[in-house]
Amino acid sequence: MTNTPVALTLNAGSSSLKFGLFSIGATPVAMAVGLVDSIGRTPTLKASFGAGMPPLGRDLTPAEASDHKSALATALALLRQHFPEAQVAVVGHRVVHGGPSYDGPMRLTPQVMAELRRLSPFAPIHQPHNLAGIDAAVAAFPDAVQVACFDTAFHRSHPWVNDTFALPRDYYDKGVRRYGFHGLSYDYISGELNRTAPLIHAGRVIVAHLGNGASMCAMLGGRSVASTMGFTALDGLPMGTRTGQIDPGVIFYLVQQEGMTIDEVRDLFYTRSGLLGLSGLSNDMRALEAAGSTQANEAIDYFVFRIRRELGGLAAALGGLDALVFCGGIGENSRLIRERVCEGMGWIGLDLDRARNAAGDTVISTDMSRARVMVIPTNEELVIARAAKKVVDADSACAAGRPNVRNT
Missing domain, CATH: 3.30.420.40 (ATPase, nucleotide binding domain)
Structure with a gap:
């Protein structure tokens, strides 16, 4: 992958990895979307490409998707096969829980990653796998910008009465509150309604x-x-x-x-x-x-x-x-x-x-x-791609010439 800059989107579940490859021109356009399912059990791969290209589907060997790291390697091998000149400039990740602080996409730094790991008990069957996907992407693309897109962010506009539980107030201050999820999907639907x-x-x-x-x-x-x-x-x-x-x-x-x-x-x-x-x-x-x-x-x-x-x-x-x-x-x-x-x-x-x-x-x-x-069919991957591009554009506008922060 050497010439054309693209955005890669990753949505890591407990036993699955959704992925997408998007051009990052004025508006992100999907080049490929796919899914590695049943990771660590009986894995399968499904992918679709641009108009005129047939969809792909096949069973994977256990070694091809024994964990999220190997599943990502399998997905990347497929993308390299179809788009050999694409260069991943930014990776956008779905992260289920952003806690009370993150109300929009964030460039991933060591400090942000530490906070997201702290939030793992809030989403025990999702957050660890989201973070495993990030770790795998950082290893695969150490020079790419890594961006987290939070499922909770869309709901940070809730009024207090919908956010709180009837517990002593100090629990709310500790983060025990209603967050809401599926925010990337709702964000997409809101945008489509605004457009149509x-x-x-x-x-x-x-x-x-x-x-x-x-x-x-x-x-x-x-x-x-x-x-x-x-x-x-x-x-x-x-x-x-x-x-x-x-x-x-x-x-x-x-x-x-x-x-x-x-x-x-x-x-x-x-x-x-x-x-x-x-x-x-x-x-x-x-x-x-x-x-x-x-x-x-x-x-x-x-x-x-x-x-x-x-x-x-x-x-x-x-x-x-x-x-x-x-x-x-x-x-x-x-x-x-x-x-x-x-x-x-x-x-x-x-x-x-x-x-x-x-x-x-x-x-x-x-x-x-x-x-x-x-x-209205939802499209979380497109929301992630748009958000990742926006973070990259903001970085370019506000800090031209500053070296990328390496994610560890």
Whole structure:
């Protein structure tokens, strides 16, 4: 990679690595996007490239993706094969937790990395893997600018009443508060609404990011004012394997009466609950919809019920509703979930057009609906690429000639 400067985006999950390669001209444009999945188990690689180039998909050997470092090496080998003249000038990373201090993208320095490691207990199943991805990228591109983009940053505009818990005040000062997550996705949706439907963007909008991780966000004028996730990415809606909202007393019961350790409770809540736990079958909504079993249907029923309940609460926080936007893997692809969420919600202004919903149109409400219902595919990688470019541009404008800060 020697001639053309590009931005690399990395989104490291517990067992996956999403990656993207973007040109960094006036506006970042995707050259390639891909995913290494099931790292350390039975890894696979999927990637897509520009127009006219076929997508790629294959199984990987265990050695090709035994950990995040080897997964990144495999992804980079693919990118070098297709773009031999590209030079990675900046790497943008999704970092789940930025704590109370980071409300925008940050150039990574040793001091910032130390703070992000300190925040790992706030996001125990996400943050360590995000940081492992950063370490691997620093080793691969020691001269590139490394930029962190935080899932919590979009929600730093929350009013105090949505940020706090009813605990003694000193816990809030220590950082025990509601943060909200999926901020990169919400940032993208807010930007798309501003570009394509500015009147909707200026109003009262609820975005439902529904996937293996699921949450909802209430926006006023494109800014987050309330969200369903809280201190961690465990709260709110039920998810693929996570409980969502649960009475904290359940933890006391499991520890005191069932004899579970805190680590066992955490594993139960994060990896064995949600749609998987309720159905006893799968965390994949497609499998649940196809199964038709009583337990699969009940898992779907609970998922829909919680979305509808949060929809009503977020609309109350906004003082009404002008639009509901679905995004994420389930939100973008499951016409059944969209239909069931909107069913009987005329009281809140929603009137779904079944034909438009079945066709997967962008606007799936009727022409007479008081609130618009939309489906907008999200694009977290593009948000990361834009943010990374902005940091590089700011560095160039404010500190021309200053040597790069090496990340360690």
